[in-house]
Amino acid sequence: MRQWTSWLLVILWMALIFYFSHQPGTESSDLSGSVMQIVLNLLPFVTEDTAFIHLLVRKGAHVFVYFVLVILLMNAIRSPNSRTVNRVVIALGVSVFYAASDEYHQTFIDGRAGQMSDVLIDSAGAVLGLSVYLLWSKFRH
Numbered sequence: 001m002r003q004w005t006s007w008l009l010v011i012l013w014m015a016l017i018f019y020f021s022h023q024p025g026t027e028s029s030d031l032s033g034s035v036m037q038i039v040l041n042l043l044p045f046v047t048e049d050t051a052f053i054h055l056l057v058r059k060g061a062h063v064f065v066y067f068v069l070v071i072l073l074m075n076a077i078r079s080p081n082s083r084t085v086n087r088v089v090i091a092l093g094v095s096v097f098y099a100a101s102d103e104y105h106q107t108f109i110d111g112r113a114g115q116m117s118d119v120l121i122d123s124a125g126a127v128l129g130l131s132v133y134l135l136w137s138k139f140r141h
Contacts, residue, residue: 006076013072014098017065021102025111032058062118063125070095070126071133088130095126 023031036050036057073091099122103114 003076003079006072006078010069010072010076013065013069017069017098017102018105020061020065021106021112022109023112024109028112032061035061059118059121062121063128066095066099066122066125067129067132069098070129074130074133084134088134092126092130096123099123099126 020028020031032054036054039053039057040050070091073094074087077087077090096119099119102122103116103119105114106112107114
């Protein structure tokens with residue numbers, strides 16, 4: 001039952017990524033603009049370039065969703081006979097492939113463009129998530 005739940009979480013998370021990527025450019029920009037306003041309200045001392053803050057929010061979202069995706073994948077792939085190195089290769093491979101396919105998907109959406117730089121940012125989020133997962137696993141045992 002636990003394995004089934006783990007894979008369901010992976011699928012739901014991938015669906016959420018797809019949903020956000022399927023939003024037209026204006027909707028996506030409005031959403032990240034709203035998040036930016038929350039950040040600016042929480043950090044009133046930031047009065048400088050809000051375009052840079054907006055960029056950080058947008059790219060930070062990329063890092064975050066792939067950070068979570070790789071952790072969910074590592075959890076779902078876990079089995080008594082699985083070697084950690086195999087799980088790492090599979091989880092990272094699936095994350096990078098999904099990032100690339102997601103950016104390709106965006107080329108079909110109004111106001112969006114698939115960007116190789118976003119695949120790299122997504123991949124960095126996956127590597128970061130994988131690092132945190134492995135460190136947490138090491139200290140947990």
